[in-house]
Amino acid sequence: MKHYMPTRILTGIGILQKHKDVFNKLGKRAYVITSRSSGRLSGALDDLLDIFKEYGIGYAVFDQISQNPTVVSCIEAGRNANDFEADFIVGVGGGSVLDASKTAAVVAANPELTEELIYRQTWDSKPIPLVLIGTTAGTGSEVTYVSVMTNKDGIKKSIHNDDLYARYAFGDPDYTVSMPEHVRISTAIDALAHLLESYFNNNANDISRAYSIQGVRLLYPKLKLLADRQELTDEDREAIYDASILGGLAINTTGTVFCHTLGYYFTERYHLLHGFACALFTNELLDYEYENHPEYAREFFEAVQIDKEEMKERIRSLLPETKIHLSEEEIKAMLPRYTDNGSVKNTYGTMTVDDIERILKRL
Ligand SMILES: [Fe+2]
Structure with a gap:
């Protein structure tokens, strides 16, 4: 097996306050990266700044990270953190902010970095310490060594590097209350996609499969509440958040499969939210695996005690109508991107670009 997780994960209601000394130990100057609204609406930013004031930690806030962040914005945030002489960076937000903060922490220590060098992953100095505070439940980015950014050609492209791990990942399910409904559903279904794509993955091992199975067990009943538009309790939100972390841990070990790489295209071209874009293909993954590796697939559905067709129906019930x-x-124009693609190759079995063509045509 292969497994590595250097991030200290701290989750639960009121978790930031309980572990506020973490920030005091990291230094006297903090650079906070967030988006225009999520940090403030969730209450996470205010809680954080209160802690800074209590300890006399100087801070500056960069709130210009948008969805599917560009490399340019990550470089800007990192150089600003360097100008500010920040001792550490805190990312407060959903997957986009967290991914951007990882690259910004590298740039803060290496302000000369350009887009090309970032994608070549060539830097001299180790990043400055990074703390991530999630305000959505689904991305799992808090615990991965991946930063997905949009390059100068408008293509979503990721870097994977041990330097991108956060020192601390904080998750307070209370911060997820303020999410708009479509974001809540899209992020939850992203978590399900991570759990499934990690299981049906050539890199899956006994550790990652344990994450996947426990994550699906926690998340699946809550998806019904989301589909029925029911009120969530604290326990529901906590289960969804924990499942999201388990999904992050799972894909951090295995990577994702074809659903995610195809999903990127639908976000770039048709502006679908990331979770919805990837989940367009989740049922195709289940069918593909059932058809080609029935024993492996059956083993999974027995472990989670869910009927495959019922799961497919639940996923469909959460997807928005698209035209x-x-x-x-x-x-035809899409296919070259998937010919020699890592995520396609990760798919459990031997998936090829011909399978991708069939799936796209059927969709
Ligand atoms: Fe995802």
């Missing part, structure tokens, strides 16, 4: 129509030409 996307792919022409033959568009599908």
